[in-house]
Amino acid sequence: MGETKSPSAFVYPGSSLWNVSGLHNSLTQSQAPTAEGLSRSRYEDASTAFHYYSNTVERYTMRVMSNQGDALNALEGVLSVLRTTMNTEFIHGLPEMFLDEALLWVLREPHHRRTALSNTKSGIGFPSWSWVGWNTRSNYGAQFSGYIRREVEWYLVNKDSMGFKLLPRDDWDPTEPFDPSDHQNIHPRGSPPEAFLKNLQNRKHLTTQDLSSCSLVCWTSITTFQLLGDLLDLGEDAIDWKNHDAFIISDLRSQPVGTIFLEKTWSDVIKKQKEFEFMLLSRSNTVENMVAVDETIFPTGEWCFINVMLIQRNADTAQRLGVGVVHEISWVSVAPKPMLIRLE
Numbered sequence: 001m002g003e004t005k006s007p008s009a010f011v012y013p014g015s016s017l018w019n020v021s022g023l024h025n026s027l028t029q030s031q032a033p034t035a036e037g038l039s040r041s042r043y044e045d046a047s048t049a050f051h052y053y054s055n056t057v058e059r060y061t062m063r064v065m066s067n068q069g070d071a072l073n074a075l076e077g078v079l080s081v082l083r084t085t086m087n088t089e090f091i092h093g094l095p096e097m098f099l100d101e102a103l104l105w106v107l108r109e110p111h112h113r114r115t116a117l118s119n120t121k122s123g124i125g126f127p128s129w130s131w132v133g134w135n136t137r138s139n140y141g142a143q144f145s146g147y148i149r150r151e152v153e154w155y156l157v158n159k160d161s162m163g164f165k166l167l168p169r170d171d172w173d174p175t176e177p178f179d180p181s182d183h184q185n186i187h188p189r190g191s192p193p194e195a196f197l198k199n200l201q202n203r204k205h206l207t208t209q210d211l212s213s214c215s216l217v218c219w220t221s222i223t224t225f226q227l228l229g230d231l232l233d234l235g236e237d238a239i240d241w242k243n244h245d246a247f248i249i250s251d252l253r254s255q256p257v258g259t260i261f262l263e264k265t266w267s268d269v270i271k272k273q274k275e276f277e278f279m280l281l282s283r284s285n286t287v288e289n290m291v292a293v294d295e296t297i298f299p300t301g302e303w304c305f306i307n308v309m310l311i312q313r314n315a316d317t318a319q320r321l322g323v324g325v326v327h328e329i330s331w332v333s334v335a336p337k338p339m340l341i342r343l344e
Contacts, residue, residue: 042085046169049086050098056082057093057105057131058139072132091156091211092130097169099154100282103129104144104307104323106261110243111136128319129216129309129343142261143325144307146286149178151187151306152221156206156214157342163199163217164206178285178303184328186280186306188221188338196340216343221336222279222313225257225326226250229270232259232291248291249278251330256291257298260310260324278308279318279341280331287325298327306331317342 043049060075072093079090088097095102114126114135131138154166191197196217206214232246247266249258252275287305298304305325311318318341 039085040081042087046098050095050101053082053086053095053098053102054140058137058141061131061136061138072126089211091214091216092127093132094130096166096211099166100148100150100168101140101144103281103309104148105131105138105140106142106244106323107131107134107263108137108139108241108244110263127216127344128321143259143287143289144284145288146284148307149283149285149303151283152280153188153192153219155192155200155217155219156210157217158206158210158214161199162201162205163196164201164203164210164214167203178283182301183303184332186221186283186328186331188219188280188336190338192219192340218279218341218343219338220280220341221338222277222311222341223331223334223336224252224275225278225330225334226252226254226274227260227266227270227276228254228274229267230256232289234289237289246289247324249324249326251334255297255330256293257330258305258308258324258326259289259291260322261289262310262322276321277311277313277318278324278326279311279339280336281307281309281323283307283328284325290325293327298329300327304328311341313341316340317344319344 039052043052056078060078075093079093082095083089086095086097088095090096091099111134113128114133126133128134150168156164156166158164226249227247228250230248230250232248234241234246241261243263244261245264245267246259247262247270248256249260251257283303283306285303290305293300304327306328308324308326308331309320310322310324312321316339320343
């Protein structure tokens with residue numbers, strides 16, 4: 001299976017289940033409630049299901065793969081169980097029905113792209129938008145908490161250019177309901193090009209092979225913000241981010257509007273470049289590690305923060321560089337451009 005660090009890594013006889021006991025060694029207190037074993041029963045609620053998945057990702061990505069192409073194969077036994085207990089398919093390791101939450105992972109240690117081709121049947125490379133595309137530990141504990149609201153449209157496109165729209169879960173039930181009249185309309189204007197829409201197929205026609213080889217496409221909007229090198233003081237939490245800093249995102253008037261966790265080496269990048277492109281992802285009802293904003297311009301409250309992806313774009317294709325949070329007013333005030341983006 002390509003494991004080289006954990007003596008407790010093994011496969012149960014008669015199954016492909018990866019390292020069930022080793023997966024839960026040395027869990028933190030917050031992880032312990034979901035660490036009693038790999039349940040075969042469907043989780044009672046979405047929050048518990050995703051919490052278990054996020055813990056699984058962190059424990060799994062802490063391990064070093066001797067064969068980089070096995071990054072997904074080695075986890076397939078666990079994913080086969082989670083397909084039932086979470087009631088979802090998986091796309092390059094991310095749960096389809098939790099896609100908005102699952103895209104918000106953050107790298108925790110020095111990292112580089114996993115360049116090996118997948119040893120799955122697809123034989124393609126690992127995408128930048130999945131944690132499996134990076135060779136280091138990942139988790140979901142940086143900024144994103146509470147509920148996530150979808151604000152863009154997600155599609156999978158197969159090798160025959162057929163598209164399949166991915167629908168959000170229907171059990172979304174936040175304790176603090178979202179009232180559109182209290183917030184900015186950040187949904188991208190218009191709709192995808194007609195040439196793209198005419199190739200859409202019903203989701204039920206999406207095959208297992210498609211799931212492992214499709215491109216992820218998003219009808220979203222993009223805009224430019226600045227990274228000026230200013231950092232958020234994390235206080236005692238800084239010990240958990242030895243290799244990363246919380247960089248403050250500023251608008252083009254140099255006003256602080258958000259935060260993004262990036263590797264410390266980004267300080268050198270920012271010396272040469274100040275403006276960067278971001279694409280819209282989703283909305284959060286609460287966030288953590290957020291810079292203090294001028295509340296006379298950016299009033300804060302439930303659902304006022306939006307999740308964005310820092311991208312490196314070439315025409316209509318882009319790679320993920322990181323994910324962060326900005327205030328909703330900062331987003332609409334810069335007139336973001338709607339665009340159909342294919343993530344690589």
